[in-house]
Amino acid sequence: MTExxxxxxxxxxxxxxxxxxxxxxxxxxxxxxxADTTGALRVLETHHAPTYYLPPGDVAAELLPVxxxxxxEWKGTAQxxxxxxxxxxxxxxxxxxxxxxxxxxxxxxYVAFYAxxxxxxxxxxxxxxxQPGNFYGGWVTPNLDGQIKGAxxxxxx
Numbered sequence: 104m105t106e107x108x109x110x111x112x113x114x115x116x117x118x119x120x121x122x123x124x125x126x127x128x129x130x131x132x133x134x135x136x137x138a139d140t141t142g143a144l145r146v147l148e149t150h151h152a153p154t155y156y157l158p159p160g161d162v163a164a165e166l167l168p169v170x171x172x173x174x175x176e177w178k179g180t181a182q183x184x185x186x187x188x189x190x191x192x193x194x195x196x197x198x199x200x201x202x203x204x205x206x207x208x209x210x211x212x213y214v215a216f217y218a219x220x221x222x223x224x225x226x227x228x229x230x231x232x233x234q235p236g237n238f239y240g241g242w243v244t245p246n247l248d249g250q251i252k253g254a255x256x257x258x259x260x
Contacts, residue, residue, distance in 0.1 A: 107246045109248055119147060119148035122144065122145060122147065124144060124145050126226050128141075128143045128157060131221065132222045133188065137221065140157050142157075144209060144210060146178075152234040152241025154241050155215060155216075178200055179207070196220035224242060231244055235254035236255075
């Protein structure tokens with residue numbers, strides 16, 4: 104069982120910090136394993152749920168590039184992916200940075216997943232729910248305290 108260490112999203116740093124994840128990450132879609140790793144990294148930023156990035160070698164799904172990109176002031180330009188596992192495809196369910204900025208260079212090729220588009224995501228034994236709103240990709244776990252950005256009225260602070 105994962106030890107429940109309390110974290111307050113309001114105490115996360117700005118600019119964001121990148122750190123290794125000690126827990127196992129398991130992602131499922133349509134009862135198939137999309138990813139299973141103990142080598143994830145996470146980004147912590149004030150008022151955000153942590154965003155987890157998984158090494159590509161631990162992703163069991165096919166990642167299909169799709170049109171569209173976004174720009175993060177901290178990490179650079181992201182590209183989006185459809186996620187296909189078995190006979191199911193989740194459109195634009197993941198993103199990655201081919202050439203992140205220097206501070207986040209370790210994320211190159213790592214993949215992040217939108218929790219709302221996956222069947223089940225676990226950080227250790229903790230079940231993940233999506234960060235509020237329809238833009239941010241953080242993973243909310245029961246150990247998080249504080250106001251998490253993304254809900255209506257919080258998008259621009």
